Amino acid sequence: MTLPTEPPPEFGHQLRQYFGFEADYVNLNHGSYGSVPNPVSQATAANFRYMEGNIDRFMRLHLPEHLRPARHRMAKFVGAGPEEIVFVPNASHGINTVLKNLVWNKGDIIITATTTYGSIGRTAQYISELPPHPSVSLFELKFPTTRASLLQAFRVHVDTLYTKLQVAQRAISDGKKLKIVAIIDSIASNPGAYLPWKEMVTICHERSVLTVVDAAHSVGQEPNINLSEARPDFWVSNCHKWLFAKRPCAILYVPKRNQHLIQSPFPTPFSYMSPKEPRENFGGSHFVEMFGWTGTIDFSEFLSIQSALDFRQWLGGEQKISDYCHSLALSGGKRLSELLGTPLLDPTGEFTLNMVNVGLPLALTTPDNAITHEFLLRSLLEGWRVSAAVFLHNGRWWVRASAQVWNEISDFEYLAKALKDSCEKVELKYRRKVPVKL
Structure with a gap:
């Protein structure tokens, strides 16, 4: 693998250039499918071409x-x-x-x-x-x-x-x-x-x-x-x-x-x-x-x-990556909780590494949880261009946000806006029987 010749930038949005994200996409769900750095994609493609040669x-x-x-x-x-x-x-x-x-x-x-x-x-x-x-x-x-x-x-x-x-x-x-x-x-x-x-x-x-x-x-x-x-x-x-x-x-x-x-x-x-x-x-x-x-x-x-391991070494190594992501998960989760006015699932942080869980401003249940789940996902992904995992646990709706090296606190603030809007639409749909669109 050929690593970038320049030293890595500061962690945060400056690192987005090394990933293949769409320009307006805010990725806070790295935990589901991962995200492949461009240098890793290029090295993998080179390996594939080598294999195909014979x-x-x-x-x-x-x-x-x-x-x-x-x-x-x-x-x-x-x-x-x-x-x-x-x-x-x-x-x-x-x-x-x-x-x-x-x-x-x-x-x-x-x-x-x-x-x-x-x-x-x-x-x-x-x-x-x-x-x-x-x-x-x-x-x-x-x-x-x-x-x-x-x-x-x-x-x-x-x-x-x-x-x-x-x-x-x-x-x-x-x-x-x-x-x-x-x-x-x-x-x-x-x-x-x-x-x-x-x-x-x-x-x-x-x-x-x-x-x-x-x-x-x-x-x-x-x-x-x-x-x-x-x-x-x-x-x-x-x-x-x-x-x-x-x-x-x-x-x-x-x-x-x-x-x-x-x-x-x-x-x-x-x-x-x-x-x-x-x-x-x-x-x-x-x-x-x-x-x-x-x-x-x-x-x-x-x-x-x-x-992948070479790229992580170029970034500064495991400890540097871990420290940044863990710190951002804690601070981002706290900020998201403040903006939504909902609790953290793990307020002490003893269960938190790089993923944080925050309650959603929704009623405890809806008439059809599967439809609500799909509606929230579509609203986030297609309406707001942001990804985070929403799920039910212990009778309540939650969001799980993954903190990664390209994220900053502003991503969590943007997610809060998206979730407020999406949850308000769910409330309109079920409580007031108002048809809503994404």
Whole structure:
């Protein structure tokens, strides 16, 4: 990748020139799809052209040598062993890979939460509806709360299930060992809240509960991840959200102690090895080999990690990026709350990294929440040319704003104007039965 020759400007609107945004677009929803810097797009396009120059040679002979340094670099970035990280398209794909590789028994339990991402919660439901029908246990996680209260409630939930499982285990005569698998958010999507996931993993390990950490928002947002120290059983994070890689791109972490549980990626590749096959003569990590090529895809997205990390170094490094985005999320959220006259979901900031959640000036519910949600999104995106995530939580409408290096406090002030106007239109539509247009 060829980095810009000039030093980076101050963080804020001056950095917009390095991204492909439309001139009048205010992006406060980086957390949904990420945003690719122009230098990363250019480097990715160059990689694609190189691949296309002789695609057979690249795919058949040189793909591993290009993936290896990118994979090793990401392993170091998250504090994992180089043979414990593989690439997958996105976090949902990685978590499905884990959950659908586990061998389920009747009586097994999957823990989800009220904040579990929609498709992941549905995946757990899908697994429970297939024989042998493991059950799903929902952990109620509602804000406002505190980290201490959350951990205490989670411990009680896990302990209760563990006691139940022990009783069920004693009644089994066929020797099958029952298990609990907990799906844990590192940073929940809606609300955008930084959870004490490392402590939750520790609680699970005390009760021999397997942990699958949905860290979709972690890489590039959460500092000091250090997976070797946190020791989750499985962990997956998107690199196209906060790291500036090209979508789709994610990493799946499976420590060596658990790699025997992952028999096959999806789809199953040529490199799949049956447990019945001898492995003593196989060189290297079979786990990595299996995920090296699962079908014909554009590998330039995975390789974009290299240019994304180079771009972040040019900006000044992880600490500088983290400090700016976190500070702006706190100050921007406070300003948005003042202008809307509504509360912050996390007034102390203990759950806040680079995403902040503020209440909307709306009645607690509307006659049709799905229509209201679409109306608000259309009003923001098409009427005001601003993006932010709106959602319902604990009986109230909220907005989630993502702070990124190109944002300034004025973006939050503009969002406040857009939200006031949009919410007023909702009130007119439902309370006064007045037809409104965007």
